Amino acid sequence: MKIIKYLSLIALSLMCLSCTKDLTSLNEDPAGFTSLDPAYQLTKIQSSLSGDREDAWRYDLGIASPIVQHLGGSWWTQHGGMYRVVEKSHWYSHWESTYPRELKNIQDILDRTESDPEMVNMNAAARVLRVYMFSRMTDMYGDIPYSEAIKGFTERKFKPKYDRQEDIYADFFNELEKANAAFDVAGKTVGGDMFYNGDVAKWKKFCNSLRLRLGFRLTKINLAEAQKQVERALTNGVMANNSDICMIKHMPINYTADEFRGNGRSQVFKADAISAGFRLVRTLVNYMAEREDPRLHIYGGTYVGDGIVGVSSNVIDISAFIEPLGVSPGAMAWNEFKNYGPVTDDDGNQIEVGHNFKFLQPSKYVSALDAPFFHLSFAEVEFLKAEAAARGWAGATNAQTHFMNGIQASCEMMALYPGAPPIGQSNIDALKAHYLPFPSDFEATMESIHSQMWVNFFLNGAEAYANFRRTGYPKLVPFTSVEWYTSGTDGVIPRRFFYPESEAIQNGKNLQEALGRMGGKNDWLVPVWWDKQ
Known part of the structure; x- marks a missing residue:
């Protein structure tokens, strides 16, 4: 009986082991990965940074670009153009997409390449990209989860503290210094890289150019530290020509959920007829037109026809037959309900231009699905070198030379848009002539430099918004009202984005601590640390 009993127990044990093995196999995804090549992750991160239509539509085209008076006209530009909260979730879409996706993946790359000598350049590139992504986050929101962020799986930190922006920036500079030292131009290239095709030397220049940008961010709050970081960046070596631009060349792919290879901003413009309502704002249009800026008709075009610019055959480009017009800051096209009237084309045909077509739309060049x-x-x-020279930093003395180089580079960069005509040198020289004699007064110099920087940042609203808050240029007239609409802030330009409401539930204690440092409220009018008033 004992033998039978033991045999029965053994059989039962084997059955349990078999069941466990079967259950384990059932829980394994045969199509999944136990280890993912960091190159694939890097490609995904880079494409999603500008290929996510839903995120770009909300944080940039609907908020940041309208705040700096680049774009208006659309229903959703009320957020940034009128300083109104139409849908509050738009103000934190970038937070809720970037933390669980791009930042999670970049941290995973860092963790898995940290001790691999063959992946030293991948690790260094990931450090730089992590700083870049976090800098955009903290510049929008202020104090954010940083040192304890993305450590739920590795360190069981599910409620990360909100680091002070001052501490975050200090770590940025440490990380960029480490990355610069780690890059090995003789080592393995950066796999999966859509910015530089793996070129380590160019990654190193991007690293230091990013440090230059972030160093200047501190000029209002800590001038000595700003100078230190700017001079270190210049010593380490920054971009030298347009071949060093950090850019991504998108593919001509229209919107599909979780498909980021096309240009997300362009996908917004092509989501509906007449550029989905988006128009260039008069502030930008007039500034450029008054200076004969040849980039204006690369940025915007005047089109007649209820269709998709660059796609629909019924859309006619009349840019050559009409003066460039921008919509009023904060306004939609219907707020200025007056038809333009007829224009005459080269063949003598008259074309009627209604109120909805008279304003510049994003051009067929910048709105191409494969636009960079x-x-x-x-x-x-x-x-930025021009500003360094104006301040007497890094031994630089000729602000005018760097300023003119900036205009030249920006105009030549326009040829990177698909189908865009090259800008002739005579047109570039005419633009430069509007800044002669070059100002000798520091504030006048700053206004020239950063008004041109603002023009250069078209369709990069987040960076234009950060630079405007730092420098105060261009001198924007805040929105107060148009017909049927008034400002949501009594004409005060917002200084930051709202924290997500979900944080009150998921990370309430740490959120409250951060809010306590800004007066106790989730207030979009309270400046971030470096934006000292």
Whole structure:
């Protein structure tokens, strides 16, 4: 009986083991990965940074670009153009997409390549990209989860503290210094890289150019530290020409959920007829037109026809037959309900231009689905060098030379838009002539530099917004009202984005601590740390 009993127990045990093995196999995804090549992750991160239509529509085209008076006209530009909260979730879409997706993936790359000598350049590139993504986040929101962020799986930290922006920036500079030292131009290239096709030397220049940008961010709050970081960046080596631009070349792919290879901003413009309502704002249009800026008709075009620009055959380009007009800051096209009237084309045909077609729309060049997105340009570097020279930093003395180099680089950069005509040198020289004699007064110099920087940042609203808050240029007239609409802030330009309401539930204690440092309210009018008033 004992033998039978033991055999029965053994059989039962084997059955349990078999069941466990079967259950384990059932819980394994045969199509899944136990380890993912960091190159695939990097490609996904880079494409989603500017290929996510839903995020770009909300944080940039609907908020940041209208705040700086680049774009208006659309229903959703009320957020940034009128300083109104139409849908509050738009103000934190970037937070809720970036933390669980791009930042999670970049942290995973860092963790898995940290001790691999073959992946030293991948690790360094990931460090730089992590700083870039976090800098955009903290510049929008202020104090954010940083040092304890993305550590729920690795360290069981599910409720990360909100680091002070001052501490975050200090770590940015440490991380960029480490990355610069780690890059090995003789080592393995950066796999899956859509910015530079793996070119380590160019990644190193991007690293230091980003440090240059972030160093200047501190000029209002800590001038000595700003100078230190700017000079270190210039010593380490920044972008030298347009071939160093940090950009992604998108593919001609229209919107599909979770498909990021097309240009997300362009997908918004092509989501509905007449550029989905988006128009260039009069502030930008007039500034450029008054200076004969040849980039204006690369940025915007006047089109007649109820269709998709660059796609529909019934859309006619009348840019050559009508003066460039921008919509009033904050306004929609129907707020200025007056038809333009007829224009005459080269064949003598008259074309009626209604109120909805008279304003510049994003052009067929910048709204192409395969239009590039510029994360950091050589033109920006030259404008920042001009400011360094104006301040007497890094031994630089000729602000005018760098300023003119910036204009030259920005105009030449326009040829990177698909189908865009090259800008002739005579047109570039005519633009430069509007800034002669170059000002000798510091504030007048700053206004010239950063008004041009603002023009250069078209369709990079987040960076234009950050630079405007730092420098105060261009001198924007705040929105107060148009017909049927008034400002949601009595004409005060917002200084930051709202924290997500979900944080009150998921990370309430740490959120409250951060809010306590800004007066106790989730207030979009309270400046971030470096935006000292």
